[in-house]
Amino acid sequence: MTAQHAKIHVIHENPAWLPPLAEAFGRAGLPWQELDLSRGTFDLSSPPPEGVFYNRMSASSHTRGHRYAAELTAGVLAWLTRHGRIVVNGPAALDLEISKARQYAALEAGGLVVPRTVMVRDEAEAVLDAARRHFAPGPVILKPNRGGKGLGVRLFPSADALGAYLADAPVEEAPVDGIWLLQDYVRAPRPVITRAEFVGRRFVYAVEVDTTAGFELCPADVCAVGDAFCPAGDAPAVPAAPRFAILPEGIEAPLRQKLEAFLDRAGVDVAGIEFIRDAAGQVLVYDVNTNTNYNAAAEEAAGLAGTERSGPGALAAFLGRQLGEAGRLAA
Template identity: 80%
Template structure:
């Protein structure tokens, strides 16, 4: 039986999607790539393959899950299988540097970023050279959920941190990124969700508690590093995730959809921040997108075809139907 095969390495993120799949009777199966064995001389099963491999897979003990997925996606492509978020999407998922290059090629602006591959002393020196005495953000090139993203008041503070940082904090691909800190008019960022390359809705996310912004209930953010000049706001009255009923401006929406089309990405959450002058800077593309149930409930879309999981289920069902018709 032809079905949707969900490629992943973290089952705790699946329940909201499974509920949406079951609600419309979509046949599906798991393809857990935390590890595995594949006979490349045999064809893969029939159906549509939805790739949800995460850049943060190494933080759950699955160090080579992304590399295994690269091979599996090549195998699927060899046999002409429809893959939602195929190899081009995975390539962006595991490298912010490649994300930024693709975003700029699509006419979108990103924060000023310096890439460093060297010992910690070189990272600190690069921060002094390129960011002077001002604040600087340190992040891994391959992260996920905002993990490892820290803001320092100065290059000296960053240097002091790196001097005593444990070895397991080093980026998994050896590449550090230093980035401008953008002080927005309000301590929020916006995450725009897309399914099938089309805008679904935008979520405003309060950043006063830190940079680990995974919207899924299953995410445990732990202690986050607070932005300069802000204090933890655990008692803030507003929810951390809030769907914007007005969406985003049409020009920005068109640019983001154009970027996804050029990049071969079907499903993504794209995060951006606005400067005090209103300029939009895009800083993250998450092709393993999760949806916040509390925000969807407050907006009145939870459990409906207008929710993130509902929109995704309908898109995958349409893709499955199309591949079945082509095969008939």
């Protein structure tokens, strides 16, 4: 493939998440193709095709039957990097995507505050003992180290309630990497979290997310049931108001600058960063999603849909600039 025929290659394992990007690429007239790493064979002795490679591998890939997609992606990214290809959300981003523990270390290194967290091997007895020693009397949040979309995140009022769950938990609910995280429950004045979206390591917009229906906070339309709601087991009824709403005022400049500096330091190009404010107003960051999706209804309501100020629009514009750079390098 010559520089003139270079494309944007979208690395993924879930085609259901691609249509919004395809539409944005089409509006911008950008050549692209998908690179589905739910499976694949690669000749590592040959150079990769020219172009820009945008990594959208998800921590939740194992929940769709693609247990080793992230591991395959790590190998492919190493191959691309060795040959000098432009990779958006490269190896450093993938490393954070598949480990919340490593996310928290990187966030704290960037001067950000994360909720108190204890990491435990997945034996039920060890998890329960850690909950009793570190979080008594409760409440406590249990989450898998490698999750995605808020999958597997559960709130328990006490260690005893956690123990009852662990005693009967199905084998398939065990964390795929064998690591559970126990975490402080942050009492917010309102039942909302904020998800700040970044493209090219720069702020795009912030979304306020209603958490009354549970912790699975995937904003993509394909996650939606009813009003953009990702079901969370025995959750309360879906709130009447939209679950996702773009904040017209964005986020305060010092926080925005600190989050952008974190992305620069961590080597992450595209991300949704989720945080919560406690009763004292302190910001606690608890998730970095490098496989970010966008809520079309929220963008429509905010007047952003179909523009470069939308998530897909900003992403297409950024990748278009990267593609131009790739063509210049390959010429």
